[in-house]
Amino acid sequence: MIIKFSLNGKNTSLDTDPMKRLLDILRENYNLLSVKxxxxxxxxxxxxxxxxGLPVTSxxxxxxxxxxxxxxxxxxxxxxxxxKLIAASFTETNAVQCGFCFPxxxxxxxxxxxxDPDCDENKIKNALSGNIxxxxxxxxxxxxxxxxxxxLADQEHKHEDV
Amino acid sequence: MKMYxxxxxxxxxxxxxxxxxxxxxxxxxxxxxxxxKQDKITDENIIYINHLPELHGIxxxxxKLVIGAATTISEISHSGVIRQYCxxxxxxxxxxxxxxxxxxxTLAGNIANSSPTADTVPLLLVLDARLVLKSLTTTRMLxxxxxxxxxxxxxxxxxELIIAVEIPLQYACRYKPQYIKIGSRTALTIxxxxxxxxxxxxxxxxxxxxxxxxxxxxxSVEEYLSLHPDDYNDNDLLNALKKDITPITDFRSDKExxxxxxxxxxxxxxxxxxxx
Numbered sequence: 145m146i147i148k149f150s151l152n153g154k155n156t157s158l159d160t161d162p163m164k165r166l167l168d169i170l171r172e173n174y175n176l177l178s179v180k181x182x183x184x185x186x187x188x189x190x191x192x193x194x195x196x197g198l199p200v201t202s203x204x205x206x207x208x209x210x211x212x213x214x215x216x217x218x219x220x221x222x223x224x225x226x227x228k229l230i231a232a233s234f235t236e237t238n239a240v241q242c243g244f245c246f247p248x249x250x251x252x253x254x255x256x257x258x259x260d261p262d263c264d265e266n267k268i269k270n271a272l273s274g275n276i277x278x279x280x281x282x283x284x285x286x287x288x289x290x291x292x293x294x295x296l297a298d299q300e301h302k303h304e305d306v
Numbered sequence: 307m308k309m310y311x312x313x314x315x316x317x318x319x320x321x322x323x324x325x326x327x328x329x330x331x332x333x334x335x336x337x338x339x340x341x342x343k344q345d346k347i348t349d350e351n352i353i354y355i356n357h358l359p360e361l362h363g364i365x366x367x368x369x370k371l372v373i374g375a376a377t378t379i380s381e382i383s384h385s386g387v388i389r390q391y392c393x394x395x396x397x398x399x400x401x402x403x404x405x406x407x408x409x410x411x412t413l414a415g416n417i418a419n420s421s422p423t424a425d426t427v428p429l430l431l432v433l434d435a436r437l438v439l440k441s442l443t444t445t446r447m448l449x450x451x452x453x454x455x456x457x458x459x460x461x462x463x464x465x466e467l468i469i470a471v472e473i474p475l476q477y478a479c480r481y482k483p484q485y486i487k488i489g490s491r492t493a494l495t496i497x498x499x500x501x502x503x504x505x506x507x508x509x510x511x512x513x514x515x516x517x518x519x520x521x522x523x524x525x526s527v528e529e530y531l532s533l534h535p536d537d538y539n540d541n542d543l544l545n546a547l548k549k550d551i552t553p554i555t556d557f558r559s560d561k562e563x564x565x566x567x568x569x570x571x572x573x574x575x576x577x578x579x580x581x582x
Binding site for chain 2: 161206
């Protein structure tokens with residue numbers, strides 16, 4: 145089946161088994177290796193991408209569901225100013241250790257800050273609740289998101305001043 | 307596996323009539339992909355339905371809410387109409403999987419997958435929900451209480467599709483249902499036990515998940531409490547509960563814990579209802 149979709153802002157199409165997982169297509173056909181497989185059952189969030197603007201576990205999405213839609217991976221997000229701001233915040237709070245989970249956290253955090261940039265700890269915990277990290281213990285990750293949130297607010301404040 | 311993507315609802319219903327057995331409907335895919343990973347799906351005919359507009363959306367129609375079968379869990383929990391007319395459903399669905407799954411998992415998918423632990427079903431049972439089932443030649447309503455007949459067994463005919471879920475507004479609006487899901491991870495877990503509860507006019511609707519072969523109403527408890535709304539005693543209540551549930555011991559929990567936690571929350575819900 146021919147599947148057409150937008151990937152990190154560029155239109156693409158491929159002829160493939162429509163039941164193939166989005167995760168495998170992104171890694172094998174497009175070499176987007178930020179998309180990690182860990183549990184393969186939607187529990188860990190390491191394979192998170194944005195599908196039509198929503199963060200989803202790409203291990204549970206068949207490529208047929210992507211036809212006509214848009215996909216953004218951590219690679220695409222890392223090119224944006226918000227993506228760079230989030231990555232810098234994770235670095236500053238030492239929130240990344242082995243790094244395996246980080247692309248997923250980047251995608252989820254990007255979506256959170258785009259839609260509801262609130263520093264409230266509980267809101268952040270809820271937004272990130274589908275992503276698992278086995279190294280850091282989460283406190284530094286929450287601090288990173290709060291830091292990104294404050295930086296974003298400062299930026300908007302400066303824009304208002306201008 | 308052979309894949310079909312019908313262009314219209316009509317074509318979908320024709321396919322359901324024509325294709326031989328071992329067919330599966332694919333909407334969100336959050337259950338099917340786990341079955342594929344476990345090699346439990348091999349030669350099924352798979353019919354993709356997520357793109358059909360008739361299966362999406364939330365409407366208020368006279369005295370009921372009508373939710374399209376392929377509406378996602380997060381669309382429901384964030385819907386203004388649901389938040390206004392059935393806040394219980396919107397709030398309770400926050401316990402359904404993580405945001406990363408709730409964004410594509412569908413309501414009817416959760417019902418039709420027929421898991422004993424299906425999170426949405428106890429909620430819909432206390433809300434007295436009905437399913438709208440359509441085939442090429444018929445459309446019928448089936449109360450959710452009558453949908454399941456056994457473990458992974460339903461009254462859905464081979465040529466039928468769930469097209470919508472209807473919730474009458476009198477329970478959703480006028481009374482305040484309560485809900486608890488017990489599991490090992492708040493964000494995303496398969497329930498060890500789940501209990502939904504509503505009291506109305508000294509009558510009760512109570513439903514449990516993960517405590518039987520399918521999520522179901524607790525009719526013995528309901529009957530006992532309707533006779534003793536204010537003077538129930540714990541022993542009789544426990545005995546009624548034991549008639550209604552058949553908890554098992556598995557890797558997730560054990561039957562003694564499941565019974566106890568269900569009883570504890572039943573008492574808690576009763577106390578909070580009587581004191582308010």
